[in-house]
Amino acid sequence: MAGSSGAALEISGLDAGYGAVRVLEGVSLHVAAGETVVLLGTNGNGKTTLMRSIMGQVRPSAGSVRATLDGRAVDLAGLAPEAVVDLGIVLVPEGRRLFPRLTVEQNLRLGAFRAAARATLEGNLALSYELFPRLAERRAQLVGSMSGGEQQMVALARALMSQPRILLVDEPSVGLAPILVARTMEMIAEMKARLGLTVLMAEQNFHQAVRIADRGYVIVHGHIAFEGESAAALQDNELVRRVYLGL
Numbered sequence: 001m002a003g004s005s006g007a008a009l010e011i012s013g014l015d016a017g018y019g020a021v022r023v024l025e026g027v028s029l030h031v032a033a034g035e036t037v038v039l040l041g042t043n044g045n046g047k048t049t050l051m052r053s054i055m056g057q058v059r060p061s062a063g064s065v066r067a068t069l070d071g072r073a074v075d076l077a078g079l080a081p082e083a084v085v086d087l088g089i090v091l092v093p094e095g096r097r098l099f100p101r102l103t104v105e106q107n108l109r110l111g112a113f114r115a116a117a118r119a120t121l122e123g124n125l126a127l128s129y130e131l132f133p134r135l136a137e138r139r140a141q142l143v144g145s146m147s148g149g150e151q152q153m154v155a156l157a158r159a160l161m162s163q164p165r166i167l168l169v170d171e172p173s174v175g176l177a178p179i180l181v182a183r184t185m186e187m188i189a190e191m192k193a194r195l196g197l198t199v200l201m202a203e204q205n206f207h208q209a210v211r212i213a214d215r216g217y218v219i220v221h222g223h224i225a226f227e228g229e230s231a232a233a234l235q236d237n238e239l240v241r242r243v244y245l246g247l
């Protein structure tokens with residue numbers, strides 16, 4: 001997507017951690033408007049910390065996070081998570097973090113908690129049900145009684161309710177059977193196409209992630225260890241072959 005429309009993300013020289021624990025060191029990556037980029041990494045390498053740094057939930061100690069929204073550059077440093085969401089940057093968190101004792105529809109309505117999203121709530125609810133017909137059938141079901149795959153649908157639809165431009169998805173494959181992981185990837189791709197999103201997805205499931213990723217990065221101990229300009233370039237990388245493909 002060239003020109004001034006679309007939403008892009010640029011992270012540069014980012015350091016972040018928790019108190020004395022340094023997790024990210026000098027992380028730079030970018031996601032161009034309309035791209036799907038995967039951040040590959042096994043457990044404990046800093047994927048979630050990076051996602052939370054973008055959202056303003058973790059305060060970086062150095063570096064920058066910038067978004068470009070329809071040609072307008074916005075520095076995300078120091079913004080509260082709510083303000084980041086208001087810009088249209090929305091995270092589907094690891095483990096989904098739904099309200100299990102509320103219904104599907106109650107969970108979705110809670111996704112539109114920001115003033116900007118409330119104005120378009122009914123339209124986005126209709127769009128969620130169109131995109132995920134299963135959720136329309138199950139709108140009155142308690143989320144805690146749904147399967148993992150269905151819960152991931154709720155988590156994606158809840159993100160849709162906050163009117164995203166840039167969707168961050170943190171390990172959507174966690175806890176799902178392989179067939180459901182594949183379906184989840186398809187749902188993300190479909191939602192992206194339908195809403196014209198820009199997507200950054202953290203994953204350790206290489207095979208499933210590259211089904212929808214345009215390109216990606218490998219993160220090891222809080223450093224970007226490799227940048228692959230295409231899914232094929234990732235597949236050919238020695239580190240990826242050894243760690244993620246077992247070759």
Ligand SMILES: Nc1ncnc2c1ncn2[C@@H]1O[C@H](COP(=O)(O)OP(=O)(O)O)[C@@H](O)[C@H]1O
Nearest residue numbers: 018021023041042043044045046047048049050
């Ligand atoms: N709240 C926290 N306090 C202290 N250390 C944390 C916290 N969250 C994560 N960490 C540590 O940061 C490192 C990276 O974690 P994380 O970003 O969750 O990695 P990933 O998502 O790739 O599994 C790990 O060593 C983890 O133990």
Ligand SMILES: [Mg+2]
Nearest residue numbers: 047048094171
């Ligand atoms: Mg994580």
